[in-house]
Amino acid sequence: MYTLSKNLKLIPIILMVVGAIGLAIGFTTTPSTIEEVKEQLASHHDAHGAAHAPAAAHGAHDKAEHGHGHDTHKAADTHGAHAAKSHDAHDSDKHYEHVLHQLQNKPWAALYVAAFFFFMIALGVLAFYAIQFAAQAGWSPLLLRVMEGITAYLLPGGIILFVILALSGFHMNHLFVWMDPEVVAHDELIQGKSGWLNVPFFLIRAAIYIGVWSLYRHFAVKYSRNQDESPEGNVWYKKSFKLAAVFLVFFIYSESMMSWDWIMSFDPHWFSTLFGWYVFASLFVSGITVIALVTIYLKSKGYLEQVNDSHIHDLAKFMFGISVFWTYLWFSQFMLIWYSNIPEEVTYFITRINDFKLPFFGMLIMNFLFPILLLINSDYKRINWLVVMGGIVILLGHYIDVFNMVMPATVGKSWFIGISEISAVLLFLGIFIYVVFNALTKAPLVPKGNPLLEESKHFHY
Amino acid sequence: MASKVVHAYYLDDEVLMDAVKALKIKHYHIEEVFTPFPVHGLDKLMGLPHTRLAICSFLYGLVGLTVAVTMMNYIMIEDWPQDIGGKPSFSYIENLPSFIPIMFELTVFFAAHLMVITFYMRSKLWPFKKAENPDERTTDDHFLVEVDASHTNVDELTAFLKDTGAVEINLKDKE
Numbered sequence A: 001m002y003t004l005s006k007n008l009k010l011i012p013i014i015l016m017v018v019g020a021i022g023l024a025i026g027f028t029t030t031p032s033t034i035e036e037v038k039e040q041l042a043s044h045h046d047a048h049g050a051a052h053a054p055a056a057a058h059g060a061h062d063k064a065e066h067g068h069g070h071d072t073h074k075a076a077d078t079h080g081a082h083a084a085k086s087h088d089a090h091d092s093d094k095h096y097e098h099v100l101h102q103l104q105n106k107p108w109a110a111l112y113v114a115a116f117f118f119f120m121i122a123l124g125v126l127a128f129y130a131i132q133f134a135a136q137a138g139w140s141p142l143l144l145r146v147m148e149g150i151t152a153y154l155l156p157g158g159i160i161l162f163v164i165l166a167l168s169g170f171h172m173n174h175l176f177v178w179m180d181p182e183v184v185a186h187d188e189l190i191q192g193k194s195g196w197l198n199v200p201f202f203l204i205r206a207a208i209y210i211g212v213w214s215l216y217r218h219f220a221v222k223y224s225r226n227q228d229e230s231p232e233g234n235v236w237y238k239k240s241f242k243l244a245a246v247f248l249v250f251f252i253y254s255e256s257m258m259s260w261d262w263i264m265s266f267d268p269h270w271f272s273t274l275f276g277w278y279v280f281a282s283l284f285v286s287g288i289t290v291i292a293l294v295t296i297y298l299k300s301k302g303y304l305e306q307v308n309d310s311h312i313h314d315l316a317k318f319m320f321g322i323s324v325f326w327t328y329l330w331f332s333q334f335m336l337i338w339y340s341n342i343p344e345e346v347t348y349f350i351t352r353i354n355d356f357k358l359p360f361f362g363m364l365i366m367n368f369l370f371p372i373l374l375l376i377n378s379d380y381k382r383i384n385w386l387v388v389m390g391g392i393v394i395l396l397g398h399y400i401d402v403f404n405m406v407m408p409a410t411v412g413k414s415w416f417i418g419i420s421e422i423s424a425v426l427l428f429l430g431i432f433i434y435v436v437f438n439a440l441t442k443a444p445l446v447p448k449g450n451p452l453l454e455e456s457k458h459f460h461y
Numbered sequence B: 001m002a003s004k005v006v007h008a009y010y011l012d013d014e015v016l017m018d019a020v021k022a023l024k025i026k027h028y029h030i031e032e033v034f035t036p037f038p039v040h041g042l043d044k045l046m047g048l049p050h051t052r053l054a055i056c057s058f059l060y061g062l063v064g065l066t067v068a069v070t071m072m073n074y075i076m077i078e079d080w081p082q083d084i085g086g087k088p089s090f091s092y093i094e095n096l097p098s099f100i101p102i103m104f105e106l107t108v109f110f111a112a113h114l115m116v117i118t119f120y121m122r123s124k125l126w127p128f129k130k131a132e133n134p135d136e137r138t139t140d141d142h143f144l145v146e147v148d149a150s151h152t153n154v155d156e157l158t159a160f161l162k163d164t165g166a167v168e169i170n171l172k173d174k175e
Helices: A006-028 A034-055 A059-070 A072-076 A080-091 A093-134 A141-151 A154-169 A181-185 A188-193 A199-229 A232-262 A275-300 A309-340 A343-355 A357-374 A384-410 A419-440 A453-457 B013-025 B042-046 B053-079 B093-122 B154-163
Strands: B004-010 B030-034 B143-148 B168-173
Touching (some): A006 A093, A006 A419, A034 A093, A093 A141, A093 A154, A093 A199, A093 A232, A093 A275, A093 A384, A093 A419, A141 A199, A141 A275, A141 A309, A154 A199, A154 A419, A181 A188, A232 A275, A275 A384, A309 A343, A309 A357, A309 A384, A309 B093, A343 A357, A343 A384, A357 A384, B004 B013, B004 B154, B013 B030, B013 B042, B013 B143, B030 B042, B053 B093, B143 B154, B154 B168
Antiparallel strands (some): B004 B143, B004 B168
């Protein structure tokens, strides 16, 4: 039986408090009027200029930097014909109103990205858990309780996410542009999609996804406990097997629709057919990475003695393989759109490459290049601290991935990884650790009734 | 000096593994083991060094990647930078996405084929090569351990092998 250490009782609470305070600061410092935006931009502009003043010798460079800070709107405006006009209209209130909406979105978007990121970890682990049952994997039963612990975050995380979605639906923020009736009234493209993209249906769908996923989690865990109590005949194990198969069918449909609803609808003018798979790869690899990290942590504390290097090796192989799978989907989506260069599709990537160059291409290094070079070696996959290091980079990379999917449509050029973003991550990290490690104390860490347990104990690669 | 070897035959891979283990403990020198199928863990038991084929393959992959990049950079960017359907051919990086499928395939091609050829060369396999198999039965259902007998007491060794469960023991001259 696992018991929480003193540190693990304290750390998540500190994280939650710090995160909540930071997020509150983020919300209170957002401008509420155009005048405040002007003030904020002016002070930012001055600071920027001052910092570059000593480097006056680099005239051209200074000017370029300068333009970046102030005149990006003019230079990087993607609405071709509009660009010339916006030069004159630059100082008009229209521009500041635009920036105001972006800045008001910023803490909300930071909250949303973090909420979704931690939720998708739990969801990825749930999918992996179901696959272990459906595939009757012989290596993993020792890790099933770890997975059950991590998926405990699914319901609370889902409820938080649902509340944020509902707040958007009740116009507390401008995260989803299609939820704004004024925008829809002037936008025929969104009008055409309003049969799917309308708030009541959107919330009903969200409730169904979260509800059914949580139901699967609830019964899977219950059956797993029952199997411990009465292992004769494997009655509960067989039920788990069937349930997992049914869940996986539902999951692959609902996950795809979830990705349209919760991520793709930030850009309601844009669509991509492999987007659901892309989001799936992201959540799957994050989930597997967290399983590896939690397993290594528990093992290092002496709670999972029977877990050996081969189990870690297998998890690391999954981290490696699914990282490459994610890259494959990322590239397939990017290259197809880049190659054909159809204006209605390509704006998605143009805004990201123009305004999010570092996170957009940086995540490729974190999610592909780093894991592929680090985890390609068979011996390295057995070295715990290397797996932990790789895992942390993969997780950060996939946070940036979600960031890249959400931010361009919500805050656009006003993005910045600052107090709001970091605090939101800390807040949800605190909740995640609290929920997961508390759930781990609820049951023995070895599912002793599992018929494949003996095989898993002697698993050797 | 003509060297002698003893061929010991076994009918089961478990018995074979135990025999190899016993031979190792007694410090007999095992020249070769012939089996009809891969026996898991036999290489570890015999103390064979780890294969370095994977490292070769990784390096070959890098060669393939370099070939792909150099080739396309020369052809598409330097030699004749045509405008083909509006693709930007001003620099390699600008047109990179369209080159990636070829970069990937050539990396895999080089890694796979050169690794296979390396394997053939290292294990001395080629068409029309004379089979080195000392006994046809080892490709079907017999396991054979070839033990060096030049510097040991043959009778002692034979008795020892008999104890390990060998079904047939022959003393042979090694060519």
